[in-house]
Amino acid sequence: MKLRFSKINHIFISHLHGDHYFGLVGLLSSFHLLDRRTPLTVYGPTLLKDIIEIQLKASNTQLRFPLHFKATQSGNKQVLFEDDKVRVSSFPLLHSIPTTGFLFEEKPKLRTINLLQIQGYDIPVWALNTIKRGADFVREDGEVIPNSVLTLDPPTPVSYAFCSDTAYHEQLAAYIKGVTVLYHETTFMAADQRLANKSNHSTTVDAAKVAKEVGSGCLITGHYSVRYDDFSAFAVDSKVQFPNTFEGKDGATYEWSSQEGELKVTGGRQGRLEGGKVFSIMWISL
Ligand SMILES: [Zn+2]
Known part of the structure; x- marks a missing residue:
């Protein structure tokens, strides 16, 4: 699929019928041979951990990258x-x-700043994050600008x-x-x-x-x-x-x-x- 290996950090396996995971150890082996160093997490049925470990053991392979498993x-x-x-x-x-x-x-996602609206209110950059989280803006003279004026729904x-x-x-x-x-x-x-x-x-x-x-x-x-x-x-x-x-x-x-x-x-x-x-x-x- 021409997907870059470095983009794959999590693998999810639904069950242990061969058509769903027999290629997995081959893929792990390819990552190893290509000198992968970034961690990888595999999620799947408990037995999958044993299956991976025994295949790596049989081929005397110590993976070059951390492999985590979550059952x-x-x-x-x-x-x-x-x-x-x-x-x-x-x-x-x-x-x-x-x-x-x-x-x-x-x-x-956080609320989206309404760029057309905020221009008129002279809002400092530091206040934008709290506004994105839903806060109103209070001006120095005490005037409250409601969040609904300043932002759009995400x-x-x-x-x-x-x-x-x-x-x-x-x-x-x-x-x-x-x-x-x-x-x-x-x-x-x-x-x-x-x-x-x-x-x-x-x-x-x-x-x-x-x-x-x-x-x-x-x-x-x-x-x-x-x-x-x-x-x-x-x-x-x-x-x-x-x-x-x-x-x-x-x-x-x-x-x-x-x-x-x-x-x-x-x-x-x-x-x-x-x-x-x-x-x-x-x-x-x-
Ligand atoms: Zn099946």
């Missing part, structure tokens, strides 16, 4: 990472082995939910209520509901149902079974229930435009994927 819990929602800009949580999915989805939430925070392999289950919507962009697997077409139920996967209709319950801004399909030839048919199938559905394409970039309230898609390989079910998304929020 996910498949029984409840859990905050995994948080800074002043973003919060990442895991939440339970329903699959044949312990599995979690991931929710990436942008935190509310952009609405956006969020992204990654729901890998999962059967439909009612609790899911509560974990990701109101999410902006929802990626939800659609391993099977609607006509193959029986196969989806049998393997703890979802159909296009299941995913559309979740998108509707959540009130999501849009839905991206993916993780298609190799039994089908035309992957574009999945999004068409989901659109019957949830019109704002997009075809998940390997290597594509999905960019949510808050201003226009729509998803823009660039790149991505067409048609059948070489690797079958494996599917990755690159998402840029702003």
